[in-house]
Amino acid sequence: xxxxRSQPFVNRRVLKINVGFMLAEGVGxxxxxxxxxxxxxxxxxxxxxxxxGTLRLSRNSxxxxxxxxxxxxxxxxxxxxxxxxxxxxxxxxxELFAFPASPDCAYAVAExxxxxxxxxxxxxxxxxxxxxxxxxxxxAGLCPQCxxxxxxxxxxxxxxxxxxxxxxxxxxxxxxxxEEP
Numbered sequence: 001x002x003x004x005r006s007q008p009f010v011n012r013r014v015l016k017i018n019v020g021f022m023l024a025e026g027v028g029x030x031x032x033x034x035x036x037x038x039x040x041x042x043x044x045x046x047x048x049x050x051x052x053g054t055l056r057l058s059r060n061s062x063x064x065x066x067x068x069x070x071x072x073x074x075x076x077x078x079x080x081x082x083x084x085x086x087x088x089x090x091x092x093x094x095e096l097f098a099f100p101a102s103p104d105c106a107y108a109v110a111e112x113x114x115x116x117x118x119x120x121x122x123x124x125x126x127x128x129x130x131x132x133x134x135x136x137x138x139x140a141g142l143c144p145q146c147x148x149x150x151x152x153x154x155x156x157x158x159x160x161x162x163x164x165x166x167x168x169x170x171x172x173x174x175x176x177x178x179e180e181p
Contacts, residue, residue, distance in 0.1 A: 009041045012118050020113025022059045023099055029059040035070060042122045049073035049086045055093070055117070063099035063109055066117065068092075074125050076133040080141030081149050089128035095120055 014037060022029055037051040053070035070093065073086035097115050098105035109115045140150035148155035 009039050009047075010037050012040060012042060015040070015042075015116065015118040015121065017055075017057070017115045017117065018113055019057060019064050019097075019109055019115045022057060022064060023109065023113055025059055027059055027061050031057045033057065042118055042125065046122055046125060047075040048121075048125060049075065051121075053091075057115075060096075062096060062102070063105070064097045064115060065094070066097060066115070066120070067094045070121075072125065074129050076129055078135035078139055079132045080139040081135060081151055082142065083135050083149075085133065085135040087129055087133050089125065091121065091124045091128055093120060093124060 017033065019031075022031060033055045035051050035053055035055065040048045040051055042048060049072065051070055051072050053068055055066055055068040055070075058065040058067070070091040071088070072091060073088050075084055076087050077083070078085050095107055096105055097107045097109045099109040100111075101108035107120060135151075142149055143155045143157055145157040146155050148157075
């Protein structure tokens with residue numbers, strides 16, 4: 001996938017959900033919210049190509065439990081050629097947003113009744129991206145000498161025949177080969 005998609009970013013305010021009405025309801029109140037958002041920039045270094053799925057918000061005695069599975073593509077760099085590429089990931093959420101705020105909960109519903117899912121989505125998206133991202137399975141990477149992207153064609157560099165650090169081993173192998181009858 002390429003990054004040539006020119007659709008604009010959706011303001012991350014759409015990830016703030018007003019749950020004030022849920023706080024007024026009793027324990028056990030449940031609400032489902034369907035998300036189908038185009039490109040969202042969660043932070044300066046994290047872009048989601050889209051965000052689709054359903055969030056289930058459940059009121060309990062400690063706050064609001066957010067559960068759901070969301071599909072998205074996260075913008076990352078190819079480990080071989082450094083091209084930006086979108087990686088498909090599935091975000092599985094299950095987190096308590098405390099109300100009122102509590103020091104033992106990482107997330108809280110604001111006093112205004114707003115539940116901001118952006119920090120949670122950011123953390124889950126970062127964790128969901130694989131350690132090694134490839135733009136395609138057969139990515140040729142960069143030339144170690146000149147830095148040319150080998151996916152665009154070969155460079156003019158001549159590959160080193162032997163690593164000079166291994167010269168001692170090469171000479172030892174040659175001496176072993178000459179000793180054999």
